[in-house]
Amino acid sequence: MKRQPAHLANGEARSLSAIPNLEFSAFQKTILHELANGARLACLCADRTGAGYAVLAEEAKQRFGVLRTQFPEKEFTSLTPQCPQAHLFEREIAEQWGLLPVDHPWLKPVRFHPAWTGRDVWEREAIQPGVMDFYRVEGETIHEVAVGPVHAGVIEPGHFRFQCHGETVFHLEIALGFQHRGIERALEGGPHKLTLKMMETAAGDTTIGHAWAHALVMEALAGSEVPARAHHHRAIALELERLANHTGDLGALAGDVGFLPTAAFCGRLRGDWLNLTALLCGSRLGRDLVRPGGVGFDLDATQIEELRLRLEAAFTDTANAVELLLATPSVLARFEGTGKIERFAAEDAGLVGPAARACGLPRDARTHFPVGFYQDLKLPMVLDHDGDVAARARIRWAEIQASVQFIRQALEGLAELPTGPTLVPCGPLAPNHLALGVVEGWRGELVHMAITDSEGRLGRYKVVDPSFHNWTGLALAMRGQEISDFPLCNKSFNLSYCGFDL
Amino acid sequence: MLKILRARIQQGFHTNHFPQEVPALPDRLRGAPILERARCLEGCRACVEDCPTDAIELAPVPRIDLGKCLFCTACTEVCPTGAMQHGSDYRLATRTRPDLFLESGKALELARSLEAKALALFGRSLKVRVVSAGGCNGCEVDVNVLSTIGWDLGRFGIQIVASPRHADAVVICGPITHNMAEATRKTLEATPDPKLVIAVGACAISGGPYLHQAEQHGGCEGLGIPVDLYIPGCPPHPLTILDGLLRLLNKVE
Numbered sequence: 001m002k003r004q005p006a007h008l009a010n011g012e013a014r015s016l017s018a019i020p021n022l023e024f025s026a027f028q029k030t031i032l033h034e035l036a037n038g039a040r041l042a043c044l045c046a047d048r049t050g051a052g053y054a055v056l057a058e059e060a061k062q063r064f065g066v067l068r069t070q071f072p073e074k075e076f077t078s079l080t081p082q083c084p085q086a087h088l089f090e091r092e093i094a095e096q097w098g099l100l101p102v103d104h105p106w107l108k109p110v111r112f113h114p115a116w117t118g119r120d121v122w123e124r125e126a127i128q129p130g131v132m133d134f135y136r137v138e139g140e141t142i143h144e145v146a147v148g149p150v151h152a153g154v155i156e157p158g159h160f161r162f163q164c165h166g167e168t169v170f171h172l173e174i175a176l177g178f179q180h181r182g183i184e185r186a187l188e189g190g191p192h193k194l195t196l197k198m199m200e201t202a203a204g205d206t207t208i209g210h211a212w213a214h215a216l217v218m219e220a221l222a223g224s225e226v227p228a229r230a231h232h233h234r235a236i237a238l239e240l241e242r243l244a245n246h247t248g249d250l251g252a253l254a255g256d257v258g259f260l261p262t263a264a265f266c267g268r269l270r271g272d273w274l275n276l277t278a279l280l281c282g283s284r285l286g287r288d289l290v291r292p293g294g295v296g297f298d299l300d301a302t303q304i305e306e307l308r309l310r311l312e313a314a315f316t317d318t319a320n321a322v323e324l325l326l327a328t329p330s331v332l333a334r335f336e337g338t339g340k341i342e343r344f345a346a347e348d349a350g351l352v353g354p355a356a357r358a359c360g361l362p363r364d365a366r367t368h369f370p371v372g373f374y375q376d377l378k379l380p381m382v383l384d385h386d387g388d389v390a391a392r393a394r395i396r397w398a399e400i401q402a403s404v405q406f407i408r409q410a411l412e413g414l415a416e417l418p419t420g421p422t423l424v425p426c427g428p429l430a431p432n433h434l435a436l437g438v439v440e441g442w443r444g445e446l447v448h449m450a451i452t453d454s455e456g457r458l459g460r461y462k463v464v465d466p467s468f469h470n471w472t473g474l475a476l477a478m479r480g481q482e483i484s485d486f487p488l489c490n491k492s493f494n495l496s497y498c499g500f501d502l
Numbered sequence: 503m504l505k506i507l508r509a510r511i512q513q514g515f516h517t518n519h520f521p522q523e524v525p526a527l528p529d530r531l532r533g534a535p536i537l538e539r540a541r542c543l544e545g546c547r548a549c550v551e552d553c554p555t556d557a558i559e560l561a562p563v564p565r566i567d568l569g570k571c572l573f574c575t576a577c578t579e580v581c582p583t584g585a586m587q588h589g590s591d592y593r594l595a596t597r598t599r600p601d602l603f604l605e606s607g608k609a610l611e612l613a614r615s616l617e618a619k620a621l622a623l624f625g626r627s628l629k630v631r632v633v634s635a636g637g638c639n640g641c642e643v644d645v646n647v648l649s650t651i652g653w654d655l656g657r658f659g660i661q662i663v664a665s666p667r668h669a670d671a672v673v674i675c676g677p678i679t680h681n682m683a684e685a686t687r688k689t690l691e692a693t694p695d696p697k698l699v700i701a702v703g704a705c706a707i708s709g710g711p712y713l714h715q716a717e718q719h720g721g722c723e724g725l726g727i728p729v730d731l732y733i734p735g736c737p738p739h740p741l742t743i744l745d746g747l748l749r750l751l752n753k754v755e
Contacts, residue, residue, distance in 0.1 A: 111681075112681055113680075113681075129681035129682075149682070150666075150685050150688075152664035152665070153664065154632040154634075154642050154645055154646040154662060155634065155642065156634045156637065156639055157633075157634055157635070157682060157685060177681055178635075178679065178681045178682050178685070179636050179637070179676070179679060179681075179682070180636075180679055180680075180717055181636050181677060181679050181715050181717045181718050182712075182715045182717035182718075185717075186714070186715055193552070193553075193554040193576075194554045194555070194711050194714070197554050197572060197574065197711040197736075198711055198712075201638035201640065201710075201711055202638070203638060204637070204638030204639045204641075204643070204737070205638075205640070205643060207640075261506050261509060264650070264651050265509070265513050267647075267649075267650035267651060267652070268513075268516050268651050268652040270647075270650075271650060271740075275528065278528035278530070278531065279528055279529075279530070280530075282528050282529075282531050282532050282588075283532070283573075284644070284739070285640050285643075285737065287572075287573075287574065287736065288574050288575050296575060297530065317512070320509050320513065321509065321513070324505060324506065324509045327505065328505075496639065497634075497639070498637065498638050498639055
């Protein structure tokens with residue numbers, strides 16, 4: 001039996017009783033039916049009571065379908081063989097709640113922590129990070145390369161295993177969880193004094209994105225209105241975050257092919273972009289700017305003008321650095337055709353963000369699920385079709401240009417708005433409600449979903465960082481590549497470890 | 503080649519002149535907090551109660567634990583009299599954990615230089631290995647930025663290296679998650695003695711926003727890792743990190 005999901009807009013809360021609670025097999029059938037009709041699995045999770053939730057993103061209809069169910073007591077039939085997008089969500093459910101997805105083709109731990117129920121589906125006596133049943137290619141001419149958790153650069157920890165035939169990578173398997181600090185578990189029973197801080201540091205380079213997605217959820221549950229000035233500030237800050245990181249990534253890509261001019265220029269320019277965020281709120285990463293109910297800082301006319309002038313200066317130099325990179329034949333020779341993902345594979349794996357758009361998949365929450373100032377001012381969505389490192393580089397450059405144009409207009413709009421409050425603190429949260437907040441961070445879609453208990457406290461709070469989907473993309477991109485191209489492919493995704501590990 | 507040279511000329515020169523000149527800092531930078539006890543209302547404990555990491559004490563001595571402080575705005579916004587404020591001082595690094603307790607009306611005991619023997623070893627060349635152990639990538643990126651042309655860490659003889667075997671110092675970021683405890687221990691072991699340990703950020707010092715989580719160890723403090731330099735913040739500004747490193751190496755007054 002199939003049923004219609006409840007349809008929610010981005011930043012909307014709905015009483016749990018208004019969300020269809022389906023018998024488990026109907027829940028799975030409905031998910032498959034919706035996916036066959038063009039929806040995408042944005043979230044699948046369970047809670048302490050064994051209740052299950054699915055969020056289906058429908059870009060074409062600009063809405064989300066939401067379903068509930070009750071998981072069977074100990075095990076359930078895995079959806080993954082029919083729906084690869086579910087693979088990590090089901091592994092996560094297995095790890096967190098000890099529910100066994102039967103016939104899951106790749107059932108391994110996600111973050112290497114004890115189950116919240118104490119029931120370990122792998123029946124391990126002790127849990128050691130990165131210790132699992134790795135996929136192996138056997139044969140006399142096959143060798144294995146293991147890297148991490150501690151890497152050679154100033155980057156986060158993760159363990160990578162390459163199955164190689166000579167220089168060619170047949171398969172890459174990625175084991176994460178080293179940064180796991182228990183964020184979702186800590187959010188239960190909140191909001192607490194540390195809730196916003198944990199959201200800001202879920203992935204520290206995506207402070208604005210995660211804080212905004214969290215704010216959307218809290219505002220929906222409290223039914224509060226955000227002042228107009230705050231809408232402008234949030235959108236400006238989110239695009240500045242994108243500018244800093246895209247610029248840094250293009251510099252890092254240049255560095256990985258030995259093109260040092262752009263590597264050096266962009267390293268400095270990334271800091272210039274971060275300093276614009278510091279102009280807003282004192283923190284280069286945007287700490288304490290976005291809060292439930294609005295933003296913590298405002299700009300006066302002089303500061304708006306300063307921001308505008310520095311934006312233009314940083315953009316002029318960024319354009320110079322990136323145009324040089326993308327006009328250098330030896331760079332393009334290394335970028336083009338490297339780390340290619342076919343569109344169907346990206347779709348199957350449920351990729352999001354620039355990595356998905358580089359394969360021609362139109363997925364951008366700013367376009368499809370706009371909130372705040374994105375409802376007033378449309379940003380053109382940038383698509384590419386080659387799915388390789390070059391496409392992921394071109395997407396970033398095109399998005400940099402679009403973001404700068406967007407900020408110019410947002411600053412004009414902000415200057416014309418009457419002065420007034422930027423923050424109206426949220427009141428109590430509606431009990432027994434479910435709320436969704438989705439923001440297009442610089443890596444892609446950030447999904448926050450909260451369910452309140454009968455007293456209006458946060459019950460289950462689910463965070464889906466874009467890296468949750470996209471690490472699989474990196475593994476796919478490495479197939480058939482030379483192992484020496486791994487740093488380049490890795491940088492072309494530049495995924496978050498802590499955002500995945502939570 | 504000509505295109506590269508043209509671009510190079512347009513980009514100009516951007517390395518700052520610290521420590522001879524302090525680079526421009528954001529007006530809203532939240533530096534060392536200032537607690538003026540004399541302005542507190544009788545019996546008011548608003549800042550103590552609102553501080554997300556419980557970094558503020560009013561008795562027996564009014565003081566702020568910069569090792570826990572996230573330099574957020576909770577205390578300053580709730581304070582009814584302006585007794586609690588953020589100063590603009592970027593200099594925050596200390597040599598000991600007790601020095602991070604900033605008492606009302608007192609100045610911070612900033613990091614002293616290494617002792618003569620250690621200074622002779624590391625003063626002109628310090629190789630640093632960074633370990634991210636549950637960090638949010640905030641401290642990591644603000645350490646990394648020191649290697650860009652804007653800061654040019656190399657001019658001070660400091661270099662970030664790829665292997666602990668090549669390192670004189672280990673920078674630790676993050677609260678040291680349970681899943682990174684073993685790797686952190688091994689990295690420290692693999693670094694030849696004598697070595698320095700530098701804790702960057704509230705997480706590495708005390709656990710930061712994660713201090714109550716069972717999934718982590720409360721930073722270096724929780725695991726009893728001896729630390730030679732503490733650089734507080736969430737994350738610290740790159741200038742705060744550089745200032746701390748240069749103080750340790752006796753390169754800034």
